[in-house]
Amino acid sequence: MSSNHDRAIVVSALKHAAPYIRLFKGKTFVIKAGGEIFADIQKTHAFMEQVGILQQVGIRVVLIHGGGPQSTELATALGLRTTFIDGRRVTDGDSMNVATMVLSGQINTRILAICRDLQIPAVGISGVDAGLIRAHKRPPVKRKGAAPIDYGFVGDIDSVDADILRKQLDNNLMPVISPISCDEQGTILNINADTVAAAIAAELKAEKLILATGAAGILEDLDDPSSLISYIDRSALHKLKKAGKLADGMLPKAAAIDDAISHGVQRVHVISYRLPDSLLLEVFTNEGTGTLVVDDIGKLTPAEQSPAS
Amino acid sequence: MSSNHDRAIVVSALKHAAPYIRLFKGKTFVIKAGGEIFADIQKTHAFMEQVGILQQVGIRVVLIHGGGPQSTELATALGLRTTFIDGRRVTDGDSMNVATMVLSGQINTRILAICRDLQIPAVGISGVDAGLIRAHKRPPVKRKGAAPIDYGFVGDIDSVDADILRKQLDNNLMPVISPISCDEQGTILNINADTVAAAIAAELKAEKLILATGAAGILEDLDDPSSLISYIDRSALHKLKKAGKLADGMLPKAAAIDDAISHGVQRVHVISYRLPDSLLLEVFTNEGTGTLVVDDIGKLTPAEQSPAS
Amino acid sequence: MSSNHDRAIVVSALKHAAPYIRLFKGKTFVIKAGGEIFADIQKTHAFMEQVGILQQVGIRVVLIHGGGPQSTELATALGLRTTFIDGRRVTDGDSMNVATMVLSGQINTRILAICRDLQIPAVGISGVDAGLIRAHKRPPVKRKGAAPIDYGFVGDIDSVDADILRKQLDNNLMPVISPISCDEQGTILNINADTVAAAIAAELKAEKLILATGAAGILEDLDDPSSLISYIDRSALHKLKKAGKLADGMLPKAAAIDDAISHGVQRVHVISYRLPDSLLLEVFTNEGTGTLVVDDIGKLTPAEQSPAS
Amino acid sequence: MSSNHDRAIVVSALKHAAPYIRLFKGKTFVIKAGGEIFADIQKTHAFMEQVGILQQVGIRVVLIHGGGPQSTELATALGLRTTFIDGRRVTDGDSMNVATMVLSGQINTRILAICRDLQIPAVGISGVDAGLIRAHKRPPVKRKGAAPIDYGFVGDIDSVDADILRKQLDNNLMPVISPISCDEQGTILNINADTVAAAIAAELKAEKLILATGAAGILEDLDDPSSLISYIDRSALHKLKKAGKLADGMLPKAAAIDDAISHGVQRVHVISYRLPDSLLLEVFTNEGTGTLVVDDIGKLTPAEQSPAS
């Protein structure tokens, strides 16, 4: 960056970013990133570099990661099978072991190692640590005219103790959270990472919950990628769901979004990790790149709709 | 425990334990437990119950675990091979991934889940978190008349930042440490758990470093299990080593013991996890069950030799 | 304790005690001990050793002592007379001086000296210090057809400022309390030690109030020592009182127990200091040795009735 | 105070006192008051009112009291005898008990009760509490050609733990100290109150040590009350002692003064409690009323000699 032109750009961009930095400094962002991002070292690096910038300008960032593809991969290598029902993984003992190793072991450690390289002070944690998540094994779900669905070692959250996260954030450490959890008897349980992210965002009263996914956002028409919805509220989201316009993978996300907003999270963003710099663009420009979900569009004042995306 | 006799025993034992509790309250014990302990759920439970009692009477406990057998098992299931030189594992990329998943994922999580069951407030951490361990990849070791040994992704410790452990202990949380570490560029590295335990004990200026192993302790005669040494100092340990009387697995332990003591750890205990309640017996009785290593027996005052084992 | 058998006992007892320790750690126990205990150096030592163990395992112990026999002894040596009405001492100026010297001087100091020997960090205090107890001189009690009873320098408590006790407990110091108090004009007043203990337990929202007395506990039949009541609630205690089944010395205790429970103290224990180790047995075994008084037995869940005695 | 003249006096006096208040605010004064003061309720009140004013203007006041006459009185009433050698009391078991009751019980409590009346937040403490004073029983003193002197339960100070006093002062509480102390085995010991005051002043690095006595101060000529020395340093005090010009009661005071100054206390004042308002006059006027002892008069700058008395 040696030319005067380039240097002017840096200054102009800093001035552009300054009101966002002031607005978000000290606020909490809960970011959930799907396992696909971490299947590739370049993607991981590009994503974490963006996360690191958020952390460096003073945002209290909490990162929750998934690990579906990697779990499938290890299960396959070990000759295990994976089953999904309604977009949620069914988990037997071996699968649970695989998920634990992949999520709390491989992926969590890799993210922390990249944080070391990027000089982001970070610390790994899972729902099993220090009572962070109190969960119970989901009871088999009864179905009319069919056998109940037993999701195996799948947990539902009873409560989140966000105190340990607040202490880490106060110490300027970014928590990197694996969604593996357990019940009070120490049975290890798998919980959907979107669900964990929503529960933690609710408990931390986060300013934003950002879901980084493989999709561009929420689509008006499932078959038309150009039908991206930029701005939507809960009631419209409910209508989409009832109309069957949410893709399979989006169903648990929609439930998580609904849960977070109903517990006071102001804004939920769905962005695509495939789009370069989508995280920074979403946070530091008014237009963003994905879908922003709020409680009730009608209630927002014009001021609330800008300058924060 | 309903008879008067039984009740009298409880009281008598409490009175026996009281001076130990007073002596050790607020002191730091670093305990290293080999992977074998955690290969079996009953053994794990029995061991962690003892650890929990230490924590409950006010000792600041730091637990470091290994995971050799489990890593070997997963590597075998995945068709990988494991090589050892001088009692230390050689680690290629796949092995490193396996070790990461097993140590930081499977074993660490299982220990934390059992802590949840035993109501021990604990938190998992590895050398990768928040700069806990700064390490570098070990350069290939030159050998006369032979190819250099390249241990692969094996690390040597540059420094330990014990501050994060102290904060956890101050918050009444027991750190459960996986020895997986990394260098400043984020290359994940394997480090011998004994070595990690010794470095952490040194940095925390621990009162005790306790190594729970499959052996009964240090033996005078490798072939005679009854030749257990109860009490030894560094110079005598050096002599044993020079005389070739230390078993292969004991070699890295001896180096770790030497390192810890030379950095100010007062007492290092080698105990067998096979002996029931060996941890409690070692801490709460004068005789103990394994081998106690000190700096220099000659320098101890009679008072220092008792009542602490 | 050299045999394997003995050592196993220690371990077994520690495991037995561990859940109690976890349950009571950080909780407040207010213990009131009658003056008889401190009339004998062996008894004092045996009792304080038990108190010290409670303190060492992390219980926040507050000790209140009486001093009736010693006051009587000194009064006799000085040629003074002591009068009791309804189990409460009547206090003229000389008696008040004697009580002050014996309670705040002799007994309090002796307890602290034994604490020094037992390495229990403790600090003496009385109701006169720093506004701990705000009291007023009891007005003469009118009686039909008889002269009013003037209890002399006997006080009734207006309020307790427990803040100073909390600071001492936070500093890991055990308060040893003499019940001598005063009014806001500095008139020194005698207050029944059971009453002081109940008021302090109420103010500290203590987990337990333990009254260590010369009696085995509360008896069903005053004349039958074997009729000890193990477990009773407030309404049953009221019935006993109405039926005239409470001994003279037990009357003020019953009022204090009632007061403590009505202000939120969960459990009040009446134990005998004559029974060896009664304090430890009461705390660390389910059966205990004396009488446990609760608010309403019917309301307790089974879980609440165990494992804490 | 209704006339304009009177009101002008108040204002003028406040202005006079203001620089002293600024100078002494937050500084520590250790005041030792002999037992004679507390033998009379009017004297006690008059003295404590002055102490309270010092405390109210922001001085950190520590008060140590004696109790010789009262101990003698109680001993007499009980038919005991008291012996003095070299101005120090010899203490057998009964005497020790009497001293404990009188000093830690009667006098300490009375002072605290008056503090309650004067709204001085104060808390009683003795050398036995919480390791405040670590002492040992004085071994019998050998004498040439005579039997060794055994002072009985008389202690010599090993160390003072001033931390507990600092916490009380930080909480705006005035410590009222009885000199009764003990050894580490809990043997209760008598220590001269001047000696205790000097040791505590040294440990607290007090600005002033003030000894309030029955004498007007230190006299040039023992037989001439008008020969009061206003200002003296250590070497001159040593000369007086060698010349035999110190009265019996002044001998232990002189040793205490010497000890305090040699440990860094800047100024030691000897004043008479008989002179009305002597404490306030000593602190708030340049001239004072008694004897001021400093390390070395020659080393003082003119500024140091004024305006502080």
Added chain:
Amino acid sequence: MSSNHDRAIVVSALKHAAPYIRLFKGKTFVIKAGGEIFADIQKTHAFMEQVGILQQVGIRVVLIHGGGPQSTELATALGLRTTFIDGRRVTDGDSMNVATMVLSGQINTRILAICRDLQIPAVGISGVDAGLIRAHKRPPVKRKGAAPIDYGFVGDIDSVDADILRKQLDNNLMPVISPISCDEQGTILNINADTVAAAIAAELKAEKLILATGAAGILEDLDDPSSLISYIDRSALHKLKKAGKLADGMLPKAAAIDDAISHGVQRVHVISYRLPDSLLLEVFTNEGTGTLVVDDIGKLTPAEQSPAS
């Protein structure tokens, strides 16, 4: 002060002042001093000496100053004109600049410099600093049958953030406040110093608001200086105002007094800086020298009416 008589006076005055000191220690006094006081170096010194004594005896003093005469003087020297309506200054751009320089520059700095000389730890601040005062420009006031009054750069207070003042007071610093303020767009605004003082006293829940003025206090009869009202409540003050008996300069003061009391300030004093020592006399004598305004005289208990003036 060398005679015994003089010294006795100091002691007697200290005893007189002690209960006031105890009563006011740690309480907050907001003192507003008109610009006239600071037009003369001797007057300033005499007044600040009194303020310093209040601060030294432990009162949390906040000082707000005016600067009318000095502003007029500088405006005159610069050839500007000043207009007043209803006792409030009308402020154009040049006048605002003059007021800023005089109040926040000249007078504030001079007061701080005198504080340096008097060893009063003080720090200057204005309504512009750190959001201390959030104000808005007063909209032109409509009048029937006349053009609206535009007060120019005159502000009305929206809110006071007293946190910064509390931090300064906690650090033992006396805030010296210039009433210059601004709106959220940074337009500098003039606000009447009495109004600022009342708003700050209300926000700090001050014990006293003291207005030091050129007048002796509030008069019954404007033309009769001997008709000073010593004691008045709000309703009587309202009656005086309605009856037109308040002087021009007293009108904004009366509104400020009313505002302070309605927001919980207990006592407002109006005193004359012309009377020597009026501030100390008002605080440290029952009679005071000026007018004391309370909420409702009828509601005061006798105890509340004394001993505090």
Added chain:
Amino acid sequence: MSSNHDRAIVVSALKHAAPYIRLFKGKTFVIKAGGEIFADIQKTHAFMEQVGILQQVGIRVVLIHGGGPQSTELATALGLRTTFIDGRRVTDGDSMNVATMVLSGQINTRILAICRDLQIPAVGISGVDAGLIRAHKRPPVKRKGAAPIDYGFVGDIDSVDADILRKQLDNNLMPVISPISCDEQGTILNINADTVAAAIAAELKAEKLILATGAAGILEDLDDPSSLISYIDRSALHKLKKAGKLADGMLPKAAAIDDAISHGVQRVHVISYRLPDSLLLEVFTNEGTGTLVVDDIGKLTPAEQSPAS
């Protein structure tokens, strides 16, 4: 900023700035800005916007301002004369008053008002506040063959108490400092703002001292604006001075720079406020725009020379 191109620029600039932000977060920058900047509202706004960005990204910014032109302007309006010797202002009583009003009143308040508008939490302070600067009046400077130079109310710094600044910075407040100071007797003194900035930078052990001036930086040839020196060390600066190559206005700056570096300030930057965005360019690009002065260029490692400008 609606086009994709523009949005990409923001992201790219953020990535560029991130390592600088990480490097400087929590570090202290002392910025001195000459009075010329504040003579114009647009310039002030443009400069303060840059300062605000530094503050918002986590740098601890301390701003010191001058006020020469404005003082001259007011002095002229009042008919006073200003004299300079060796680039330093001579200050009589009237000039001192003018400087106080202009610097501590007008300019300081205007900067704070703009901070309010820019949402920069800031607080004004001068050397007179709370002992920030302890100075003495400069004694007349003797000259050979000429009358001594009396600079009037010009001060020289004895010491800086940076504690109050650290507290403000810890509270996230930016100190805005007027260089007006005083001696211990309260005589108000003028001190060169560069000198004050250097002394404060030294006391705060600032990472950078930045002098924003009317000149482009330090020139090799006074008459050739293109001869700007980018990088220089102390010895080279000394040579320039000896060779007479420093402009008059640069002489006190050179002394201040020398003083700051000799007291441990790592880097001093001289930049021109005339160049748009010069402050941001200097901090966030390697090349900068002005002159960087370091202790000794030869001692810098290559790493130290980059990436921080």
